Amino acid sequence: MKKFFPLYSGVCADYNGKYGKGEKNMDFLSLERSVWQVLREEKRPIILYGMGDGADKILAQFDACGIRASGVFASDEFVRGHSFHGFRVQKLSEVVQQFGEDIVIVIAFASQRPEVLEKMYALDARFDVVAPDVPVVPGAVFDMEFIRMHETEMQQAFDLFADEQSRQVFLDTVRFKLSGRLRYLRASETDKDEAFCTILRxxxxxxxxxxxxxxxxxxxxxxxxxxxxxxxxxxxxxxxxxxxxxxxxxxxxxxxxxxxxxxxxxxxxxxxxxxxxxxxxxxxxxxxxxxxxxxxxxxxxxxxxxxxxxxxxxxxxxxxxxxxxxxxxxxxxxxxAYHKSEDFFQLPLLVHTLCPDYRLYLRHHPYVPAWDTNLYAVCP
Known part of the structure; x- marks a missing residue:
């Protein structure tokens, strides 16, 4: 298995997110490059997949970062000759005909529906695909500056979790929010049965x-x-x-x-x-x-x-x-624990402050982007 990067003393993570416990602080800033920085430097056409509130937020962040989109497409059944933010909404086949396959696709909507997720994963296998993380409610965007501001809290929350799966979800959440890469969501997701049957009971x-x-x-x-x-x-x-x-x-x-x-x-x-x-x-x-x-x-x-x-x-x-x-x-x-960029680490700290006896768990259930990431807490 190809090694990915050292996380902190005594730890290496591979593409499946597996790791062992280390001794000292994590270097969250070393985990990934920000998707916003990568897209700002991108020379290939950047094409949005989807319309609506999520796409509005992503395009607003594009404007703030100096990123230029080249087009918008939707699933074939939703293409009716209309426009979105000045772009004619196309089918994927039309986008490929215009730009070729060497493009960057930006997923700009959210879904947990299995058939929609399969479409996203199929795109990810064929193209260079990212799903930039923007908060569900207005607030700070998760980027390198955000991590610098909150690194201590993130370390404190990471140290509180009760099992390895929670720590893996935490790390993959950070990786995904920085990079927008779907593989990090898929590496650590579990279904609801696991949480209800083994944690909440x-x-x-x-x-x-x-x-x-x-x-x-x-x-x-x-x-x-x-x-x-x-x-x-x-x-x-x-x-x-x-x-x-x-x-x-x-x-x-x-x-x-x-x-x-x-x-x-x-x-x-x-x-x-x-x-x-x-x-x-x-x-x-x-x-x-x-x-x-x-x-x-x-x-x-x-x-x-x-x-x-x-x-x-x-x-x-x-x-x-x-x-x-x-x-x-x-x-x-x-x-x-996903509506605001800081929820997945600040909410565990808040619960721990109220009741230090709680055993804290973090789980991500199938969803793109990192929605349905939940904090579970039980007392022994």
């Missing part, structure tokens, strides 16, 4: 708090592992349309279920919320005034044994609002 009598319950999808996910059994469910969802679907689903559950149309926050307050459904729904400067709740206030001392958070970048505030519950009940934690 949900029981039949869970008191489940679901923050960012969406339409009930993660309630369904949990109940699949408990044969439909639970002690109680408390679900918060701020988006109006998603909340209607959530309550419709909850009406079919028998037992102690409470749904509240509210966002998870550090305190009970009212904030502007974009209210656009899905990943576009989040606390914003403009939007619909929406009730926000601290979980500690919602539960008012009631037990919680399993807590899930996927609140579109408000995870820090949600953790602060659940701090009493976390300290008192030590619930199993399932927290999205």
């Amino acid at each position: 949900p029981a039949h009598e869970e008191h489940f708090a679901d923050l960012g319950a969406y339409t009930g999808d993660t309630i369904r996910e949990l109940l699949r592992y408990t044969d439909g059994a639970f002690a109680s469910i408390t679900a918060l969802e701020p988006d109006r349309r998603s909340f209607r679907k959530l309550t419709a689903y909850a009406e079919g559950l028998s037992g102690n279920v409470r749904c509240e149309q509210a966002g998870a926050w550090s305190s009970d307050t009212v904030l502007c919320f974009s209210d656009q459904a899905g990943r576009q729904s989040r606390v914003a400067k403009q939007g619909r005034e929406t009730q926000m709740r601290a979980l500690d206030s919602v539960l008012d001392g009631a037990p919680c044994t399993y807590m899930k958070m996927d609140v579109e970048g408000a995870e820090r505030e949600a953790i602060a609002g659940a701090s009493q519950t976390i300290r008192q009940y030590r619930p199993k934690l399932n927290i999205a």
Whole structure:
């Protein structure tokens, strides 16, 4: 196996991300070159694959870095003769006819659908492909300067993880966010069954708090592992349309279920919320005034044994609002750690500060880019 690079004292990583424990600090700056620097120096045509919010963000970063795109293409079924940012949207075959195959393809959208991932992997096998990482919510881009600012925190978080798989996910997350290379996501991904069956191990009598319950999808996910059994469910969802679907689903559950149309926050307050459904729904400067709740206030001392958070970048505030519950009940934690560039290392540090007894795990489930990277925490 070809050796890739030394990571820190006593460690070498290969292309599969395997490594052994070393003795001293990691050199995060040595892991990869920033994709933004590489693209800025690129002489070949740079072609975006995809349109929409992700492509908007990538093109904005191109402008900031002085990177020039040469075209845009979409899957054949989405090509209808329209334009995007001044480019005529083409089919891949048209791009190849115009530029040849010696091009750089920039994946500019996100997906977890197996058939879409297979298309991305097939492109990666044929062309030079990158999927630059831009944060889901507005914030700092992960580049060399970002690492210089946060290297100490990254080392501290790395040292906290409880198993080798978590450390591999951490390193491959850094590599991917720097390079945009799909091989790093694929090297360390695992499916949800591994996390639920070996880390979380949900029981039949869970008191489940679901923050960012969406339409009930993660309630369904949990109940699949408990044969439909639970002690109680408390679900918060701020988006109006998603909340209607959530309550419709909850009406079919028998037992102690409470749904509240509210966002998870550090305190009970009212904030502007974009209210656009899905990943576009989040606390914003403009939007619909929406009730926000601290979980500690919602539960008012009631037990919680399993807590899930996927609140579109408000995870820090949600953790602060659940701090009493976390300290008192030590619930199993399932927290999205990918909305902001710093989430995958700052959220573990925050949880550790609240409860040093937690064993911390990091997992990446199949997704391009590094979405569905989750922090799992359990007490012995």
